[in-house]
Amino acid sequence: MSRFKKKKGSGTPAISTASLPDIVFMLLFFFMVTTVMRETTLLVENTLPQASEVKKIEDKSLCSYIYVGAPVTGMKAKFGTEPRIQLNDSFKLASDIQEFVAAKREATAEEKKPQLITCIKADVDAKMGLITDIKQELRKAQAFKINYATYASVD
Amino acid sequence: MSRRSLPEINAGSMADIAFLLLIFFLVTTTMDVDTGLVRKLPAMPEDEEIIDDSQIKAKNIYVVLVNAKDQLLVEEELMEISQLREGAKTFLDNWGKNPTLSDNPQKAIISLQNDRGTSYEMYIKVQNELSAAYRELRDREAQKKFGVNYTELKGDNKKEIRKMYPEKISEAEPKNVGGK
Numbered sequence: 001m002s003r004f005k006k007k008k009g010s011g012t013p014a015i016s017t018a019s020l021p022d023i024v025f026m027l028l029f030f031f032m033v034t035t036v037m038r039e040t041t042l043l044v045e046n047t048l049p050q051a052s053e054v055k056k057i058e059d060k061s062l063c064s065y066i067y068v069g070a071p072v073t074g075m076k077a078k079f080g081t082e083p084r085i086q087l088n089d090s091f092k093l094a095s096d097i098q099e100f101v102a103a104k105r106e107a108t109a110e111e112k113k114p115q116l117i118t119c120i121k122a123d124v125d126a127k128m129g130l131i132t133d134i135k136q137e138l139r140k141a142q143a144f145k146i147n148y149a150t151y152a153s154v155d
Numbered sequence: 156m157s158r159r160s161l162p163e164i165n166a167g168s169m170a171d172i173a174f175l176l177l178i179f180f181l182v183t184t185t186m187d188v189d190t191g192l193v194r195k196l197p198a199m200p201e202d203e204e205i206i207d208d209s210q211i212k213a214k215n216i217y218v219v220l221v222n223a224k225d226q227l228l229v230e231e232e233l234m235e236i237s238q239l240r241e242g243a244k245t246f247l248d249n250w251g252k253n254p255t256l257s258d259n260p261q262k263a264i265i266s267l268q269n270d271r272g273t274s275y276e277m278y279i280k281v282q283n284e285l286s287a288a289y290r291e292l293r294d295r296e297a298q299k300k301f302g303v304n305y306t307e308l309k310g311d312n313k314k315e316i317r318k319m320y321p322e323k324i325s326e327a328e329p330k331n332v333g334g335k
Binding site: 060 | 166169170173174176177180181183184185188189190191192193194195196197198199269270271272273274275276278279280282283286287290
């Protein structure tokens with residue numbers, strides 16, 4: 001017993017953990033602020049193609065997303081196996097895109113309207129027919145800036 | 156005086172609670188950035204407007220066709236996707252040497268046309284290769300002039316290079332050739 005006592009007396013004092021909660025809170029706030037919760041649930045299979053000449057999108061809030069792909073397994077019985085368009089949280093037709101773009105434009109501040117961009121997140125198995133329809137609708141809606149979402153790859 | 160008799164709340168478990176929340180946010184956070192190929196769509200042609208492309212000489216247009224079987228037909232010749240980048244570069248960087256290719260990069264236009272049955276994957280590959288051709292030419296010019304790559308250039312220097320090699324990828328009005 002005396003050995004333990006001796007050690008305690010001569011060793012370095014224990015590090016104070018009183019500031020640990022502060023440090024943890026700091027980290028917590030950082031992650032709370034940076035976290036963006038996914039606002040839509042994907043109803044379509046969405047494996048993006050790979051490309052090397054990609055650009056980053058600076059401001060995600062200016063993006064309106066159009067998802068294209070075959071319905072996910074649970075939805076196949078109801079919506080079939082052919083690739084379809086998903087806007088927000090439901091399956092839509094190409095003719096609904098103009099309205100969708102207009103709604104996004106309405107919700108954006110005036111000075112940021114020219115920077116609005118439409119992100120096409122299409123599955124690799126989608127056919128260009130559907131994509132062409134989307135592009136035609138976007139042209140009609142005068143949303144000319146588009147971005148084909150791809151994964152970045154190195155050659 | 157009764158306040159003094161209240162026992163102090165133990166804050167020792169605060170760190171644990173904070174850790175719990177921290178771990179939750181750590182797990183749910185997605186730091187992914189959206190990347191993609193940025194393109195600009197042309198305006199819808201007016202009904203009465205007649206598209207006049209006769210002023211553009213045929214040799215300044217690089218025709219890239221993709222069919223429903225994902226095969227490439229470039230300038231009326233079958234081509235593999237791996238050759239497209241070099242092909243586009245030779246076309247753009249011709250400066251009138253070869254009479255069948257472009258006069259200069261400013262006049263050169265790449266015309267891309269795809270079928271409704273073309274797969275999206277192939278389309279992106281083609282777009283990517285064409286972008287890569289432009290990027291490589293711009294990089295080369297930027298290296299020669301300023302000693303850095305195109306993407307690292309700023310302001311007027313960047314504009315100068317972009318003016319030299321403007322990215323002109325035109326997509327034809329959609330046609331339905333190959334059927335469904």
